[in-house]
Amino acid sequence: MAYERILIVDDSATSRMxxxxxxxxxxxEKSEYAEAEDGxxxxxxxxxxxxxxxxxDLNMPRMDGTTFIRRLKMKDSxxxxxxxxxxxxxxxxxxxxxxxxxxxxxxxxxxxxxxILEALGEGSxxxxxxxx
Amino acid sequence: MSFDQxxxxxxxxxxxxxxxxEMAFIDVVPEPHREGKISYTGIMGLEFSRxxxxxxxxxxxxxxxxxxxxxxxxxxxIRLSDMEIDxxxxxxxxxxxxxxxxxxxxxxxxxxxxxxxxxxxxxxIPGNPGQFRFVYNAEGALFFARLSLEN
Numbered sequence: 001m002a003y004e005r006i007l008i009v010d011d012s013a014t015s016r017m018x019x020x021x022x023x024x025x026x027x028x029e030k031s032e033y034a035e036a037e038d039g040x041x042x043x044x045x046x047x048x049x050x051x052x053x054x055x056x057d058l059n060m061p062r063m064d065g066t067t068f069i070r071r072l073k074m075k076d077s078x079x080x081x082x083x084x085x086x087x088x089x090x091x092x093x094x095x096x097x098x099x100x101x102x103x104x105x106x107x108x109x110x111x112x113x114x115x116i117l118e119a120l121g122e123g124s125x126x127x128x129x130x131x132x
Numbered sequence: 133m134s135f136d137q138x139x140x141x142x143x144x145x146x147x148x149x150x151x152x153x154e155m156a157f158i159d160v161v162p163e164p165h166r167e168g169k170i171s172y173t174g175i176m177g178l179e180f181s182r183x184x185x186x187x188x189x190x191x192x193x194x195x196x197x198x199x200x201x202x203x204x205x206x207x208x209x210i211r212l213s214d215m216e217i218d219x220x221x222x223x224x225x226x227x228x229x230x231x232x233x234x235x236x237x238x239x240x241x242x243x244x245x246x247x248x249x250x251x252x253x254x255x256x257i258p259g260n261p262g263q264f265r266f267v268y269n270a271e272g273a274l275f276f277a278r279l280s281l282e283n
Binding site for chain 2: 088
């Protein structure tokens with residue numbers, strides 16, 4: 001599937017850079033990328049800017065990833081947008097917590113292009129993103 | 133939940149080795165028997181409260197930080213802002229802490245961690261430095277870490 005506009009939500013500029021780089025290597029170098037430092041900034045951005053995919057961290061100031069995703073899924077205009085969670089805290093407990101929010105996948109950091117492809121269902125089965 | 137010391141040490145070493153290799157392509161070797169003073173500039177710290185309670189502190193020389201940051205950014209240290217450098221080092225600690233907790237406690241329990249932060253010296257660190265001390269050799273650059281873990 002083509003994801004032309006991708007929103008990266010992470011409080012770490014380094015992490016946002018790594019995520020973008022991994023997407024480029026995974027074949028998404030032509031996509032347009034937008035960035036937000038936390039869930040609140042992301043919700044504000046989404047008011048006026050449609051995106052095809054959201055990549056979100058969990059542990060962020062002001063509004064964490066779980067709250068952001070729950071709020072996002074309550075909005076008719078954004079509920080359809082697929083979300084990938086990329087976090088150092090990604091585990092079974094997070095997957096349980098996010099069940100029912102239509103999150104595509106939870107990936108544990110450190111990130112790799114293979115994990116992204118796996119999360120998007122385009123991998124060779126070697127990544128570690130766990131689909132719901 | 134209580135763990136034997138060897139399991140804690142193995143979980144921490146594995147997290148350090150894996151995180152440095154995957155994020156910065158740097159080979160790290162534990163040097164548990166090294167003694168003596170190891171210099172450092174600034175301390176990086178992070179607290180965690182679930183599944184266990186404790187904190188992780190990292191003490192690194194500028195050379196070690198430089199190698200890490202340049203490898204991750206693919207840029208020369210001199211071309212990066214202080215904010216980019218600090219953010220990069222703290223992100224490494226964040227990933228490393230998550231990996232350590234996964235190694236030690238498994239995948240089932242919810243993880244709660246503070247945001248990583250920088251300390252200028254040990255006087256500003258809350259509580260004791262930690263009962264575990266780890267020394268590492270990162271391709272010639274020595275650094276050390278402390279771990280506090282309440283069982």
